[in-house]
Amino acid sequence: MNLNTIREVKQPRSADEVVRWRDGYAWLAGGTWLFSTPQIATDTLIDLRALKWPSLQVSEAGLDIAATCTIAELYNFKAPPEWTAAPLFQLCARAFLASFKIWNAATVGGNIVMSLPAGPMITLTTALEARYTLWPRDSAPREVAAIDFVTGNHANVLQPGELLRNIHIPASALCKRFASHRSSLTHLGRSAVFLIGTRKPGADELLLTITAATPRPVQLGFDRAPSAAELSHALDKAIPADGYFDDVHGSPAYRRRLTYYYAEQIRAELEKQGAAA
Numbered sequence: 001m002n003l004n005t006i007r008e009v010k011q012p013r014s015a016d017e018v019v020r021w022r023d024g025y026a027w028l029a030g031g032t033w034l035f036s037t038p039q040i041a042t043d044t045l046i047d048l049r050a051l052k053w054p055s056l057q058v059s060e061a062g063l064d065i066a067a068t069c070t071i072a073e074l075y076n077f078k079a080p081p082e083w084t085a086a087p088l089f090q091l092c093a094r095a096f097l098a099s100f101k102i103w104n105a106a107t108v109g110g111n112i113v114m115s116l117p118a119g120p121m122i123t124l125t126t127a128l129e130a131r132y133t134l135w136p137r138d139s140a141p142r143e144v145a146a147i148d149f150v151t152g153n154h155a156n157v158l159q160p161g162e163l164l165r166n167i168h169i170p171a172s173a174l175c176k177r178f179a180s181h182r183s184s185l186t187h188l189g190r191s192a193v194f195l196i197g198t199r200k201p202g203a204d205e206l207l208l209t210i211t212a213a214t215p216r217p218v219q220l221g222f223d224r225a226p227s228a229a230e231l232s233h234a235l236d237k238a239i240p241a242d243g244y245f246d247d248v249h250g251s252p253a254y255r256r257r258l259t260y261y262y263a264e265q266i267r268a269e270l271e272k273q274g275a276a277a
């Protein structure tokens with residue numbers, strides 16, 4: 001849609017050119033959300049694409065994803081063979097309630113900053129233990145663990161004008177085995193529940209990430225494989241019965257039931273994979 005409140009679109013070569021942040025400014029990434037609804041309070045867009053950050057960089061330490069990397073680029077990324085968790089990139093891209101046309105514009109960073117419970121890039125990067133690099137306007141860059149970034153439905157730790165610059169996924173997480181389950185009330189609909197479990201090769205620990213079911217991601221870590229009862233008890237403790245998200249994509253009761261069901265399936269699947277390895 002046309003945004004008729006916009007008076008200026010800035011195209012800086014460097015983020016440092018945007019020194020003084022004021023009300024009315026907004027960073028523009030793919031624009032798939034910004035142009036989908038009136039932006040009454042915004043008069044200036046600052047186009048992040050002009051910064052030309054390299055989208056994906058592989059190193060021994062892992063994968064660096066620029067906030068401006070599109071969903072399509074991530075989907076088409078060819079990961080090194082030892083990154084056994086890399087199929088999650090495609091799996092999470094397909095969890096968007098969106099066609100390939102949106103994938104070509106929407107960015108990984110835009111999805112994370114939107115901080116919606118059903119944000120699949122939040123699911124992906126949280127499950128893979130990512131760290132985000134944030135660029136405040138008036139102080140030194142800072143880092144935050146993905147699990148600590150989203151604070152609620154459409155809420156996060158960013159200060160006004162602060163930029164999400166980079167998402168670093170460590171190689172240690174990319175080399176893990178995984179199991180995942182996702183549910184949506186409608187075919188190709190927004191996620192109501194999206195759980196991913198990961199495990200180091202040759203180990204029996206478990207990292208379980210719960211998203212979409214709750215307003216913000218919840219993560220449970222176990223040093224050794226939990227029993228079904230231990231897992232269920234840990235869920236009881238981590239998420240109170242009234243801690244599940246409520247919107248048109250699923251009632252709290254539905255989300256709660258599926259969270260326990262999928263968590264147990266993931267636990268059993270990782271056990272089975274371990275036994276087969």
Ligand SMILES: Cc1cc2nc3c(=O)[nH]c(=O)nc-3n(C[C@H](O)[C@H](O)[C@H](O)COP(=O)(O)OP(=O)(O)OC[C@H]3O[C@@H](n4cnc5c(N)ncnc54)[C@H](O)[C@@H]3O)c2cc1C
Nearest residue numbers: 027029030031032033034067096097107109110111119164
């Ligand atoms: C058809 C359709 C389906 C969708 N399906 C889903 C879905 O299933 N799940 C979901 O979560 N969302 C969904 N969305 C919402 C949204 O489009 C996506 O979250 C998308 O990934 C946003 O990315 P973008 O690059 O287009 O962000 P933009 O629209 O450009 O920006 C979104 C917001 O983030 C800010 N921003 C963007 N990048 C940065 C950055 N690097 N640092 C700081 N602030 C930044 C912008 O200022 C703006 O406030 C959908 C949208 C459409 C149109």
